[in-house]
Every structure is written in C-alpha cells, then in structure tokens.
Amino acid sequence: MAKRIEVSGLHAYYGGTLAIEDISMTIEPRSVTAFIGPSGCGKSTFLRTLNRMHEVIPGARVEGKVMLDDDDLYGPSVDPVAVRRTVGMVFQRPNPFPTMSIYENVAAGLRLNGVRGKSKLDDVVEESLRDANLWNEVKDRLGKPGAGLSGGQQQRLCIARAIAVQPQVLLMDEPCSALDPISTLAIEDLVAKLKNQFTIVIVTHNMQQAARVSDRTAFFNIAGTGKPGKLIEIDDTSTIFTKPQEQATEDYITGRFG
Amino acid sequence: MSSSLGTVSPVRRIKDRAAAAFVWIAFALAVIPLVSVLWTVVAHGIHRLDPTFFNFSMNGIAGRDAGGGAYHAIIGTLEQVAITTVIAVPIAVLTAIYLVEYGGNSRFARVVRFFVDVMTGIPSIVAGLFVLALWLLTFGFQYSGFAGSLALTILMIPTVVRAAEEMLKLVPNDLREASYALGVPRWRTICFVILPTAFTGILTGVMLAVARVMGETAPLLLTIFFTKAINTDPFSGPQGSLPTFIWDQASDPNQNAVNRAWTGALVLIALIMLLNLAARLVARRFRPAGR
Amino acid sequence: MTSETGVESSADRAESVRAGHRARMPKSTGRVGDRVFASAARGSGALVLAIIVAIAAFLVWKAVPALQKDQANFLTSQAWDPNAATPRFGIVQLAFGTVVSSLLAMLIATPVAVGIALFIGFYAPRRLGGPLGYVVDLLAAVPSIVYGLWGLAVLAPHMEGVSKGLNAALGWIPIFGGDSPGKNSVFTASIVLAIMILPIISSLSREVFLQVPRAHLEASLALGATRWEMIKMSVLPYGRSGVIGASMLGLGRAMGETIAVAMVLTYAPGVNIHLLEDGGATFAANIANSFAEASETGRGALIASGLVLFVITLVVNMAARAVVARRKEFA
Numbered sequence: 015m016a017k018r019i020e021v022s023g024l025h026a027y028y029g030g031t032l033a034i035e036d037i038s039m040t041i042e043p044r045s046v047t048a049f050i051g052p053s054g055c056g057k058s059t060f061l062r063t064l065n066r067m068h069e070v071i072p073g074a075r076v077e078g079k080v081m082l083d084d085d086d087l088y089g090p091s092v093d094p095v096a097v098r099r100t101v102g103m104v105f106q107r108p109n110p111f112p113t114m115s116i117y118e119n120v121a122a123g124l125r126l127n128g129v130r131g132k133s134k135l136d137d138v139v140e141e142s143l144r145d146a147n148l149w150n151e152v153k154d155r156l157g158k159p160g161a162g163l164s165g166g167q168q169q170r171l172c173i174a175r176a177i178a179v180q181p182q183v184l185l186m187d188e189p190c191s192a193l194d195p196i197s198t199l200a201i202e203d204l205v206a207k208l209k210n211q212f213t214i215v216i217v218t219h220n221m222q223q224a225a226r227v228s229d230r231t232a233f234f235n236i237a238g239t240g241k242p243g244k245l246i247e248i249d250d251t252s253t254i255f256t257k258p259q260e261q262a263t264e265d266y267i268t269g270r271f272g
Numbered sequence: 273m274s275s276s277l278g279t280v281s282p283v284r285r286i287k288d289r290a291a292a293a294f295v296w297i298a299f300a301l302a303v304i305p306l307v308s309v310l311w312t313v314v315a316h317g318i319h320r321l322d323p324t325f326f327n328f329s330m331n332g333i334a335g336r337d338a339g340g341g342a343y344h345a346i347i348g349t350l351e352q353v354a355i356t357t358v359i360a361v362p363i364a365v366l367t368a369i370y371l372v373e374y375g376g377n378s379r380f381a382r383v384v385r386f387f388v389d390v391m392t393g394i395p396s397i398v399a400g401l402f403v404l405a406l407w408l409l410t411f412g413f414q415y416s417g418f419a420g421s422l423a424l425t426i427l428m429i430p431t432v433v434r435a436a437e438e439m440l441k442l443v444p445n446d447l448r449e450a451s452y453a454l455g456v457p458r459w460r461t462i463c464f465v466i467l468p469t470a471f472t473g474i475l476t477g478v479m480l481a482v483a484r485v486m487g488e489t490a491p492l493l494l495t496i497f498f499t500k501a502i503n504t505d506p507f508s509g510p511q512g513s514l515p516t517f518i519w520d521q522a523s524d525p526n527q528n529a530v531n532r533a534w535t536g537a538l539v540l541i542a543l544i545m546l547l548n549l550a551a552r553l554v555a556r557r558f559r560p561a562g563r
Numbered sequence: 564m565t566s567e568t569g570v571e572s573s574a575d576r577a578e579s580v581r582a583g584h585r586a587r588m589p590k591s592t593g594r595v596g597d598r599v600f601a602s603a604a605r606g607s608g609a610l611v612l613a614i615i616v617a618i619a620a621f622l623v624w625k626a627v628p629a630l631q632k633d634q635a636n637f638l639t640s641q642a643w644d645p646n647a648a649t650p651r652f653g654i655v656q657l658a659f660g661t662v663v664s665s666l667l668a669m670l671i672a673t674p675v676a677v678g679i680a681l682f683i684g685f686y687a688p689r690r691l692g693g694p695l696g697y698v699v700d701l702l703a704a705v706p707s708i709v710y711g712l713w714g715l716a717v718l719a720p721h722m723e724g725v726s727k728g729l730n731a732a733l734g735w736i737p738i739f740g741g742d743s744p745g746k747n748s749v750f751t752a753s754i755v756l757a758i759m760i761l762p763i764i765s766s767l768s769r770e771v772f773l774q775v776p777r778a779h780l781e782a783s784l785a786l787g788a789t790r791w792e793m794i795k796m797s798v799l800p801y802g803r804s805g806v807i808g809a810s811m812l813g814l815g816r817a818m819g820e821t822i823a824v825a826m827v828l829t830y831a832p833g834v835n836i837h838l839l840e841d842g843g844a845t846f847a848a849n850i851a852n853s854f855a856e857a858s859e860t861g862r863g864a865l866i867a868s869g870l871v872l873f874v875i876t877l878v879v880n881m882a883a884r885a886v887v888a889r890r891k892e893f894a
Contacts, residue, residue: 070784072689085277096277099787109778113800122796123786128281172782179786284789291791295686298678299695302765305758306702309713316716363607370604384608386884387615393812393880394618394873395819397847401869402618404862405625426614433611459600487706490821490851498855515708519822522712537709548704552697 024078051234056243108168166197317538368436400491417506435477629863645864668756711826741837771805
C-alpha cells in the first residue's frame with residue numbers, strides 16, 4: 015500500500031529566511047529515493063516538509079504543493095496529525111521513548127490510534143519487530159526499557175515503531191550517521207527489505223550508502239552560505255553516479271567539493 | 273476530501289482541545305489573584321496615600337484616630353534591609369565563590385551546596401525563633417532592628433548564594449585561563465576578572481533577594497517587636513518596620529487603622545515591585561556574553 | 564556538572580602554571596593572598612553549615628526548659644495552654660492544621676502550576692514565554708502580609724458561598740462536612756497557600772519541561788500524536804520526578820508560611836476534621852499570634868513547636884531535593 019509523492023514548487027522558510035527554494039520532484043512508490051548533498055543544502059529540511067514536521071519548529075512555514083497520490087498534504091482541511099500518521103519518520107539519532115519499555119515503544123503509535131486488545135497489540139508488535147530485524151534480539155526482554163539497547167538496536171526499534179502504524183511512506187533522516195559500521199549494514203539490509211512494502215526516502219551524507227541502497231538519487235546544493243538550498247537533479251542512482259547531467263553533481267560525487 | 277489520509281478521531285480531538293482549554297484556564301487562575309491583589313491594594317491604599325503618611329509616626333495615635341503615618345516603619349525597614357544586605361551579601365558571594373572556584377565537586381562543596389538548597393526552605397518564622405533563642409535569650413540583647421536584620425540575613429544568604437553561583441558559572445573558562453596564563457594569582461583573578469564579569473548578574477540576584485526579605489513579617493515580630501515611635505537607632509530598642517506596621521494596623525478593627533494597613537501594603541508592594549523591575553532592567557541591560 | 568569539572572581542570576592547569584613560575588621565583592606575591600582568600604571563601608561555606616546546625620541546637624536548648632514544665636505529652640496532647648500556672652501543651656492540633664492545610668494547598672496548586680508550565684512551554688507563542696513567566700513570578704514577589712490582607716478582605720467573603728456550596732453538595736464526605744461552613748476556615752487558608760506556592764511549583768516545572776529533548780517531542784509528533792498526546796507521551800513522563808520534587812518544595816513552603824495563614828485562619832482549639840468550618844491552627848501562625856502575650860514558658864513552648872516545624876520542613880525539603888537530584892542523574 016505504498017504511495018507516490020509528487021512535489022511541485024515547494025519553498026520552505028525559517029522565519030524570514032528561505033531555506034529551500036522551488037523544489038519539484040516525483041518519488042516513486044515501493045522504491046528507495048536518496049537525498050544527497052553538502053551540509054546545509056536543505057535536504058533534511060525538505061524531508062521534513064514531506065510529513066509536515068517542518069512546521070513544528072517555531073516560525074517555520076512551507077509554500078507549494080505536496081501530493082500523496084490524490085491528497086494534498088498542505089490542503090486547507092488536512093490535519094498535520096493525520097499526515098504524520100500516514101508518513102512515518104526515523105530520525106538521525108535514535109529516539110526511543112526513554113520511559114517506555116521496548117514493547118510500549120512499538121505499541122505507542124497503535125495506542126494513539128485507538129488499537130486496544132492485548133492479542134492484537136502483541137501480534138503487531140511482534141510483526142513490526144520481525145520486519146525491523148530486531149525480534150530475535152529482544153523477544154526475551156520486551157518489558158525492558160528501550161533505552162537499554164545498543165545504538166543500532168535502538169534505531170531499529172525506532173523503525174519498528176514507525177512501521178507498526180502501517181504508514182504509506184517512511185522518511186529516514188540520516189538514520190545511520192550516529193551508528194557504527196555493523197549497525198549501519200543492518201539498517202541498510204532492512205531498508206532493502208522494507209522497500210517492498212513502503213515508499214522510502216532516505217537522507218544521507220554518505221554517497222556509498224546512497225549508491226548501495228537507493229533506486230533513485232536526488233542531489234541538493236546551495237550557492238553559498240545564507241542562500242537557499244536547491245534541487246540540482248534527480249535521476250536513477252546508477253545514472254547519477256556514472257553520468258550525471260550537471261557539472262555540480264559530478265564535482266560533488268567525485269569529491270571535488272563538499 | 274482527504275479520505276485516504278484519514279482524520280483524527282473525534283475523541284482524540286476533543287481531548288486535545290480539552291487539554292488546551294485546561295492550560296489556558298490554569299494560566300488565568302494565576303493571573304486572577306495577581307490582578308485582584310494588586311487592584312485591591314491600590315484601591316484601598318490610595319485613601320491614605322498622603323504626605324502625613326510619609327512624615328509622621330504612630331506615636332500617640334490610637335487605632336480609631338485618623339492621621340498617623342508609617343515614617344517610623346519605613347525608616348525601620350530601610351535600615352534593617354540595608355544592614356541585612358551588608359552582612360548577607362559578602363558571606364553569600366564568598367560562599368558562591370567557594371562553590372564555583374574552589375570547591376568544585378569535592379565532598380564538602382556538595383554538602384554546602386545541598387544545605388544552601390535546604391536553607392532556602394527554612395520557614396521565615398524559624399529564622400526569627402533562632403535569633404530570638406540565640407541573640408535575645410542566650411546573649412541577652414534586647415529587641416532591636418539589628419536582631420531583625422540577623423533573622424533576615426539567614427533568609428537572604430541562600431537566595432544570593434544560588435544567584436551568584438549561577439552567574440559565576442556563566443563566566444567563560446577562557447577568561448580564567450587567560451588570567452592564570454599571565455601569572456595572575458587566583459584571588460586577584462577572582463576579584464579583578466571573574467567578579468567584575470559576573471557583577472551585574474550578581475547585582476540582579478541581590479536586588480531580587482532584597483525585595484524578597486523586605487516583605488518578611490514573621491521573623492520581625494519575634495525580633496524587633498513593636499513600637500509606634502520613631503527609633504532611628506537599629507541597635508537599641510524595638511523598631512518599626514513596614515510589614516509589622518501593616519500587621520499591627522490590620523489587627524485593629526477601626527476603619528482608620530485598616531486604611532493605614534492598606535496604604536502600608538501599597539507602599540511595601542511598590543518598593544518591592546520597583547526593586548524587581550530595576551533588577552530585570554539591570555539584567556536586561558547588561559546581559560553577560562555567556563548567555 | 565560539566566562546567567564545574569571544567570573549572571576544576573582549568574584551576575589544576577593554573578596550579579601547574581604557577582608551580583612553573585615558583586621554580587624561578589620562589590617568593591610569589593600571590594601565595595598569602597591566595598591562602599587568605601581561599602580560607603575566607605571556604606569559611607563562608609562552613610558558616611552556612613554552622614547556621615543550620617546552630618538553628619537546631621539553640622532551638623533545642625531553649626525549648627527544653629519549657630518541655631520539662633509541660634504537664635501534658637508534647638507529642639500527643641491536643642491542648643495548648645503553655646501560659647497557664649500548670650502549663651499543658653502538645654503539638655497535635657498544630658501539626659494537624661499545618662499538614663492538612665499545606666497538603667490541601669499542594670493538591671490544589673500542583674495541577675494548576677503544571678498547567679501554567681505547559682501553557683508557557685507548549686501553547687503560548689514562544690515570544691511571550693518569557694514575559695508570561697515573569698507575570699507568574701510576580702505572584703511570588705507579593706509579600707505574605709499582603710496576601711493576608713487580601714485573603715481577609717477579598718477572598719474570605721467569596722469563600723463563604725463556595726464553602727456552603729461544597730458543604731451542601733459533598734457534605735457526606737467528612738472533610739467537607741460539619742454544620743457551619745464559614746469563611747475563615749482551613750480550606751480558605753489552603754486556597755491562599757495554594758496561590759502563594761503556585762509560582763515556585765510552576766517555575767520549577769517549567770524548567771524541567773524546557774529540558775525535554777526536542778528529539779523526544781519529535782518522536783511522538785512523527786508518530787501522529789496531537790499536541791496533548793505529545794505532552795502525555797514525551798513531556799510528562801520525562802518531567803514527572805521534577806514536578807514531584809517541585810510540589811514537595813511547594814509543600815515545604817506552605818508548611819512554613821506564617822502571616823497569611825495567621826490573618827486568614829481564625830484560631831480554634833482542637834482538631835476539627837471539618838475543613839470548611841471556621842478555625843484551626845498551624846505551627847507558624849500560632850507562633851506569630853501568641854508570641855506577644857507569651858510567658859517565659861509560653862515562649863519556650865513556641866520555640867519547641869518551631870523546632871518541630873523546622874524538622875518537618877527540613878525533612879520535606881531534603882526529600883524534595885533528593886527527588887530532583889535523582890532526576891538529574893537519570894536525565
């Protein structure tokens with residue numbers, strides 16, 4: 015049940031500052047789209063506009079259109095709470111709820127949506143943890159606090175928490191940047207598996223990672239400090255990494271800057 | 273529309289609205305008494321806000337008589353608070369210096385820090401009882417403005433220690449290192465580099481602490497006792513003070529006395545609010561770079 | 564804590580810098596000054612501890628003679644006649660009034676204070692956060708004698724109707740029961756106390772809520788939580804022990820509050836479980852009310868009761884600090 019995202023003419027602001035300018039792109043369902051680019055180029059900001067998390071920051075606002083199949087995420091009668099339930103998110107640093115057990119962390123989103131009944135919750139928690147490749151490691155200690163897990167396990171717990179509510183899209187904001195190489199590999203395997211169910215968008219500062227996990231890659235850049243971030247190009251990953259259209263993209267991936 | 277996005281269930285929406293309503297009401301519940309207190313004090317206090325109030329004492333004036341003033345009380349309060357500040361501030365600032373510059377995380381410093389916290393919670397009446405037991409009953413001194421100052425000192429020290437400690441912590445370490453690297457001894461570094469940097473912050477803390485002890489009534493009842501007459505010598509004999517003046521006049525059923533109590537309250541609140549306001553202005557004008 | 568360890572390490576480095584100087588210049592001019600200044604600072608710290616110890620010691624010393632003359636059991640008697648020829652006094656009625664009025668004040672103030680803290684932290688526009696917090700702090704700047712005047716003149720008359728209503732509706736519950744609900748009751752005193760401890764509970768709670776990491780807030784929002792659900796999932800669990808510590812500090816303040824209670828609450832001997840009825844007594848208010856007319860034994864008895872108050876508030880405060888400190892380790 016994955017959905018297509020179509021963005022057109024999107025601007026995002028922090029207070030009076032324009033952070034990203036005029037972005038349009040299509041994100042295909044059941045695929046992995048990677049956002050790459052130098053720090054401050056607005057790729058994370060753009061990601062956060064896709065589930066209306068951008069506007070959580072005081073003074074931040076968005077102009078433009080984001081369509082999730084036939085629904086405009088910024089339509090006048092759309093509740094951002096409903097958007098975030100449909101478009102899940104995994105953050106840069108693992109952020110399990112510190113006061114909740116592993117089980118409660120995964121069940122948190124379900125409880126919000128009124129799922130009651132222990133057997134139903136048990137089933138979904140197990141399924142989500144299995145999908146997140148975490149079940150075997152935690153099945154004997156579901157009642158223990160989620161904060162007691164290793165960083166990589168915590169991040170997979172956060173992924174389990176996000177997919178438990180069956181979102182249409184899964185946004186990942188540099189999900190491996192705080193993890194060691196082995197945990198990173200585990201997450202990358204998981205991404206490859208999850209793309210059969212979800213539309214996945216992943217922000218990464220690691221070009222090898224983009225090359226390994228994604229089907230399509232978007233390159234973002236800024237002209238200089240204080241200037242807004244822009245989308246330079248988006249194409250199949252193999253194309254971006256072998257024969258990009260733009261000189262800036264080639265400079266970036268060959269390591270000439272950034 | 274937005275059929276496939278779904279909506280938030282009505283129950284959740286109602287709970288969200290109810291919570292928002294609750295926090296608005298909670299804030300209103302805090303503002304109502306504040307406005308009511310200020311309004312009442314001004315409305316009642318304005319009757320006797322005349323030159324007589326500021327120029328005469330209560331000497332020879334009974335509760336039912338009109339006239340009379342709080343000159344003796346204002347003098348007393350100013351003297352007592354000034355003496356309190358002179359005693360409390362050096363002790364408190366030195367304690368804060370010990371905690372930040374010398375004590376660090378040592379056992380003794382942790383104990384001091386803990387008891388400073390505990391000291392902020394000592395009931396003011398207990399501070400009064402202590403001075404009564406020590407200064408009056410044990411050492412045999414008589415009631416005096418100074419005894420009141422001693423009690424207020426106990427209440428003022430912890431507040432100033434906490435404020436000064438926070439301010440000293442804000443002084444960037446680079447400053448200390450730069451000074452040490454020049455071979456300046458530690459005490460000179462503290463006196464001529466660190467304290468001046470933290471000065472305005474500490475001043476703000478002191479002003480707020482002064483405002484706080486100025487309104488204390490309970491410890492003064494036990495230490496300065498009562499007098500209707502002017503006593504400018506804080507070291508001998510009972511002295512007046514604004515809080516005890518209000519207490520005394522308010523316990524008299526005559527309307528003239530009650531009016532004097534309200535005007536006393538107005539003057540006291542005005543003094544405290546002025547100090548508060550001045551402290552905020554100082555804090556705003558000279559905000560340390562570390563913040 | 565990091566800043567303090569930072570200070571330490573820089574001081575250590577300075578020590579070694581000075582040691583290097585000393586090798587060349589045996590007579591450093593700073594040594595004497597340093598030693599004097601350090602002892603002055605340390606001595607001030609020690610003085611603070613000495614004051615606390617002295618408070619306990621002198622109160623005990625001056626209370627003992629009166630306690631020896633007490634013809635009743637100090638801990639279990641409901642009487643308070645220390646000025647009589649055969650003095651009989653005990654703390655039961657004072658302890659009852661103090662504990663009940665303060666607990667009630669805490670129960671009333673805590674939810675409101677938490678609401679205020681949430682309002683300023685998560686509902687009001689961010690720019691207004693500072694000024695609104697200042698408005699609430701102003702409540703703390705009003706002296707207790709003024710609360711007493713106001714409570715007597717403005718609040719108490721309103722409380723008469725409220726008390727009658729509560730009595731009519733909930734009179735079957737003992738604390739709301741009784742035949743003559745009035746305006747100078749323990750209940751009225753609790754309301755005044757609740758207003759007075761609002762600012763400390765709300766400003767400490769606000770401080771704790773501000774420390775909730777953004778990541779926790781975003782975690783719940785990204786799951787599709789409403790604002791209230793975010794507060795329930797991420798803010799309240801994180802801030803719980805801080806709020807508990809804050810309300811215990813408020814409790815300690817309420818117990819020691821003297822003048823406002825002395826003015827609002829009319830004295831009545833004995834323990835009255837009907838909190839809406841006029842009359843009652845607390846440690847602090849009783850001291851303020853009866854000090855002027857006290858005999859020598861009477862003064863001793865008041866000092867003894869003050870000692871009990873001191874111990875109770877000390878225990879409450881230390882427990883509160885311990886709760887807050889444990890939270891810091893956890894966070």
